[in-house]
Amino acid sequence: TGRTGDRTRNWLWGAPQELVGVVGLEIHAQIHSNTKLFSGSRVGFQAPPNSLVSFFDASLPGTLPVLNRRCVEAAVMTGLALNCTINRKSLFDRKHYFYADLPAGYQITQQRLPIAVDGTLTYSHLGGRKRNEVVTKSVRIKQIQLEQDSGKSLHNDYRNQTLIDLNRAGVGLMELVMEPDMSCGEEAAAAVREMQLILQALGTCQGNMAEGQLRVDANVSIHRPGDHWGIRTEVKNINSARNLARAIDYEIQRQMFVLESGGTVQNETRSFDGKTGHTIPMRDKEGLQDYRFMPEPNLPPLMVYEACSTAPPGVAPSQVVVLEEVRERLPELPSVRRQRLVETYGILPEHSFTLVNEDGLMDYFEAVVRETKAGPRKVIGWVMNELQGLLHQQNLSVSQSPISPQALAQILNLQENGQISSSIAKQVFQELWKTPGKTAQQIVKEQDLGMVNDSTEIYRICQKVVDSHPDQVQAIRSGNKKVLNKLMGLVQKETKGRADPVLVRAILEQKTS
Ligand SMILES: Nc1ncnc2c1ncn2[C@@H]1O[C@H](COP(=O)(O)OP(=O)(O)OP(=O)(O)O)[C@@H](O)[C@H]1O
Numbered sequence: 001t002g003r004t005g006d007r008t009r010n011w012l013w014g015a016p017q018e019l020v021g022v023v024g025l026e027i028h029a030q031i032h033s034n035t036k037l038f039s040g041s042r043v044g045f046q047a048p049p050n051s052l053v054s055f056f057d058a059s060l061p062g063t064l065p066v067l068n069r070r071c072v073e074a075a076v077m078t079g080l081a082l083n084c085t086i087n088r089k090s091l092f093d094r095k096h097y098f099y100a101d102l103p104a105g106y107q108i109t110q111q112r113l114p115i116a117v118d119g120t121l122t123y124s125h126l127g128g129r130k131r132n133e134v135v136t137k138s139v140r141i142k143q144i145q146l147e148q149d150s151g152k153s154l155h156n157d158y159r160n161q162t163l164i165d166l167n168r169a170g171v172g173l174m175e176l177v178m179e180p181d182m183s184c185g186e187e188a189a190a191a192v193r194e195m196q197l198i199l200q201a202l203g204t205c206q207g208n209m210a211e212g213q214l215r216v217d218a219n220v221s222i223h224r225p226g227d228h229w230g231i232r233t234e235v236k237n238i239n240s241a242r243n244l245a246r247a248i249d250y251e252i253q254r255q256m257f258v259l260e261s262g263g264t265v266q267n268e269t270r271s272f273d274g275k276t277g278h279t280i281p282m283r284d285k286e287g288l289q290d291y292r293f294m295p296e297p298n299l300p301p302l303m304v305y306e307a308c309s310t311a312p313p314g315v316a317p318s319q320v321v322v323l324e325e326v327r328e329r330l331p332e333l334p335s336v337r338r339q340r341l342v343e344t345y346g347i348l349p350e351h352s353f354t355l356v357n358e359d360g361l362m363d364y365f366e367a368v369v370r371e372t373k374a375g376p377r378k379v380i381g382w383v384m385n386e387l388q389g390l391l392h393q394q395n396l397s398v399s400q401s402p403i404s405p406q407a408l409a410q411i412l413n414l415q416e417n418g419q420i421s422s423s424i425a426k427q428v429f430q431e432l433w434k435t436p437g438k439t440a441q442q443i444v445k446e447q448d449l450g451m452v453n454d455s456t457e458i459y460r461i462c463q464k465v466v467d468s469h470p471d472q473v474q475a476i477r478s479g480n481k482k483v484l485n486k487l488m489g490l491v492q493k494e495t496k497g498r499a500d501p502v503l504v505r506a507i508l509e510q511k512t513s
């Protein structure tokens with residue numbers, strides 16, 4: 001474009017451009033599989049230390065890797081879901097570094113030719129002036145590579161010891177590398193959240209960040225739009241989407257401060273401290289590492305075939321990964337699911353986000369819709385306000401709700417049948433929450449909350465209200481129809497909200513005409 005980073009020149013064209021953040025993520029997703037990437041050891045996280053370790057995992061001389069087909073399928077399925085090109089042939093490499101939890105002294109990864117490349121992840125977050133509009137963006141996926149996880153070092157400061165647990169050594173990982181297309185913490189958090197939902201829908205990774213099944217490294221730099229990219233730092237040890245956003249926004253601010261006070265940003269690895277909200281340089285990663293990459297001699301190229309018929313003759317179908325078959329098994333993805341909810345039920349896009357993002361909420365909503373005569377738009381109001389309200393207040397998940405979808409459907413049915421009013425329905429909901437053993441009908445009966453069906457009684461109460469409020473009646477007669485609502489409120493107060501509002505309005509209109 002011919003633009004340079006020269007501030008003077010920018011200044012000549014107008015005010016210097018603001019510095020903006022540039023963010024690129026590397027996501028390590030543990031593959032959900034029974035056994036490790038290159039050995040038959042079981043994958044498990046609660047097992048006693050070093051109980052799930054084969055000779056290969058411990059790098060005993062003479063052991064050889066055997067590629068786990070399920071891990072390859074998981075990577076292929078993830079690549080397809082992210083619109084990647086699946087490389088029909090990919091290669092494994094050795095990446096060398098010295099660390100106690102890496103007994104071989106190298107990690108087998110895919111540096112030169114990874115299994116999937118050139119994808120996109122589309123994600124959304126709430127934006128706009130009132131922060132209630134769904135803003136949709138996308139980030140390019142540079143590549144997905146298969147690699148081994150390392151073991152775990154357990155530092156015991158008291159005994160001045162480091163113990164090694166190799167249970168995790170050799171577990172299959174997918175490293176998803178994104179292009180630096182994002183600009184702030186909020187975008188990165190939304191993208192990771194969407195990735196998490198996709199992986200969980202596919203079943204290729206369980207996606208729990210706190211348990212380390214999904215580990216995100218944030219690469220952060222700043223520059224002026226149009227200029228070259230700035231020098232990046234890489235932030236590690238981020239254990240939740242919220243902390244990811246905090247770490248990135250802190251890092252952008254820190255780098256701005258460094259530049260504005262005349263310094264330069266160092267290309268370094270930093271660690272996020274959730275307590276202080278700061279990032280600090282990581283000592284052990286200082287300096288440029290030379291990984292001495294080399295082709296892995298013990299593994300042939302990894303081949304993936306379009307169809308069974310394109311596999312070479314003599315190869316057993318159980319030995320190969322076939323794209324056609326994996327494509328067929330792709331489940332409904334979160335974005336498609338949201339669209340389906342909006343189209344099927346006529347609900348707002350932002351509500352479809354909440355339904356899909358909260359574990360179990362969509363199933364809850366659809367179960368209520370199936371069991372009630374109330375329309376889906378009415379049900380969504382209840383799920384978003386009454387249900388979510390109490391769940392959040394008490395820090396419960398949907399599966400812990402004391403009110404089942406069936407019980408909520410019963411409340412709504414009572415209202416639809418004209419047996420209780422809408423305000424009473426809410427009251428019954430609150431009661432049922434406290435005493436989940438009961439049914440909505442029982443509560444209505446015990447507390448005498450049913451609609452007053454006796455119309456002479458309603459006429460009597462309306463008359464009483466009209467007689468005792470001559471000024472208001474006068475106002476209505478002279479054209480101020482809004483005052484009618486006040487009289488309606490007074491009638492409902494007398495009946496404790498149990499009179500049919502349509503009937504009350506009709507009677508009052510007649511009496512004040
Ligand atoms: N200027 C930049 N600002 C922010 N992010 C960047 C910038 N340049 C590159 N990135 C991001 O840095 C990441 C580079 O990851 P990649 O795996 O290719 O290499 P690496 O970080 O050097 O290696 P390793 O896998 O050992 O961490 C990508 O996510 C990319 O989007």
Ligand SMILES: [Mg+2]
Binds near residue numbers: 026175177
């Ligand atoms: Mg990387």
Ligand SMILES: [Mg+2]
Binds near residue numbers: 217234
């Ligand atoms: Mg990196």
